[in-house]
Amino acid sequence: AAKTEERNAFRFYSPRMHADVLRRIALASELRKALAEQEFRLVYQPTVDMRSGRIVAVEALLRWHHPERGAISPGEFIPMAEKLGLIRRIDQWVLQAACTQMHRWDLAGVPPLRMAINVSAHWFGQANFVDDIRSLLESRRLAPERLMLEITEGAILRLGEEMERTLHALHALGVGVAIDDFGTGYSSMRYLKLRAIAYLKIDQSFVFGLPDDSSDAAIVEAMLTLCRNLGISPIAEGIETEEQHRFLLRAGCVEGQGFLYSKPVDPDVIVQLLSPGRRQGGPHLRLVPPES
Numbered sequence: 001a002a003k004t005e006e007r008n009a010f011r012f013y014s015p016r017m018h019a020d021v022l023r024r025i026a027l028a029s030e031l032r033k034a035l036a037e038q039e040f041r042l043v044y045q046p047t048v049d050m051r052s053g054r055i056v057a058v059e060a061l062l063r064w065h066h067p068e069r070g071a072i073s074p075g076e077f078i079p080m081a082e083k084l085g086l087i088r089r090i091d092q093w094v095l096q097a098a099c100t101q102m103h104r105w106d107l108a109g110v111p112p113l114r115m116a117i118n119v120s121a122h123w124f125g126q127a128n129f130v131d132d133i134r135s136l137l138e139s140r141r142l143a144p145e146r147l148m149l150e151i152t153e154g155a156i157l158r159l160g161e162e163m164e165r166t167l168h169a170l171h172a173l174g175v176g177v178a179i180d181d182f183g184t185g186y187s188s189m190r191y192l193k194l195r196a197i198a199y200l201k202i203d204q205s206f207v208f209g210l211p212d213d214s215s216d217a218a219i220v221e222a223m224l225t226l227c228r229n230l231g232i233s234p235i236a237e238g239i240e241t242e243e244q245h246r247f248l249l250r251a252g253c254v255e256g257q258g259f260l261y262s263k264p265v266d267p268d269v270i271v272q273l274l275s276p277g278r279r280q281g282g283p284h285l286r287l288v289p290p291e292s
């Protein structure tokens with residue numbers, strides 16, 4: 001009986017599904033205009049040294065503020081941009097905007113941070129990618145070590161030799177590459193072998209069940225051992241509780257990111273958080289109050 005229901009469910013076309021399809025079609029054409037209309041902006045989520053609570057890096061995260069629909073999540077529009085062939089231009093905009101922001105912070109005397117940027121495979125695989133990065137860093141007077149590019153396992157898998165060349169070239173340049181959402185895609189062990197990966201971001205789905213879920217605990221510990229033995233710096237994502245924080249710290253993870261410390265914030269909040277008089281770290285893990 002369940003099987004019949006399942007089959008019928010496929011044919012059943014609800015008004016809700018219809019609305020979703022219409023929304024997607026509309027968003028697709030609106031996405032083309034969004035860059036020109038300056039509807040994108042970046043927010044920055046701090047990465048902290050979990051031992052001290054100090055901010056060591058920020059991750060640039062894209063926000064689309066649609067004039068009528070309001071905020072649209074990157075989880076929805078990034079996959080759409082990939083399908084529409086718009087992702088490369090968006091990635092380029094993000095990289096430029098984030099590097100310009102770093103340059104502004106430098107001019108304002110903000111202590112230097114690392115900046116993490118999410119890039120899709122589409123651009124990463126291009127022949128001139130590394131040259132573009134190099135000239136952008138030069139124009140903003142940024143040391144390559146301050147840039148970190150996050151790519152997902154899925155993206156790595158889709159590219160063959162081109163990806164290997166890019167990884168080695170970035171490594172030689174000094175730009176750090178991170179595997180994002182590690183453990184959720186196809187195994188990228190082969191790429192870890194190249195010794196050109198500097199960071200590994202432990203996906204929030206494994207952090208979620210810590211410390212009680214024994215599978216999550218075992219997987220996270222294995223990932224941390226892998227990092228230690230390969231000389232890769234782990235970064236845990238999606239840390240929301242003090243219990244998760246304590247487990248990760250005890251297991252040897254130094255850097256972490258999550259709502260426990262701060263949600264993604266506007267650039268001026270980062271400046272406030274790093275202002276000289278402000279006490280950083282200490283017993284209060286939370287840098288920014290939770291979203292209301």
Ligand code: C2E
Nearest residue numbers: 061062074075078094118119120238239240257258259260
């Ligand atoms: P990601 O790179 O893995 O980014 C982490 C996501 O988790 C962000 O969602 C962040 O707001 C969220 N997050 C951070 N801490 C916590 C936490 O403690 N709990 C929970 N539940 N969530 C947390 P966001 O900003 O919606 O981004 C979603 C994804 O969209 C990103 O995943 C990334 O894959 C993609 N993305 C975002 N910005 C860009 C961009 O500029 N370019 C590209 N190509 N992709 C982007």
Ligand code: MG
Nearest residue numbers: 059118150180
């Ligand atoms: Mg990321």
Ligand code: MG
Nearest residue numbers: 180181201237
């Ligand atoms: Mg991630």
Ligand code: MG
Nearest residue numbers: 180181203204
């Ligand atoms: Mg993610």
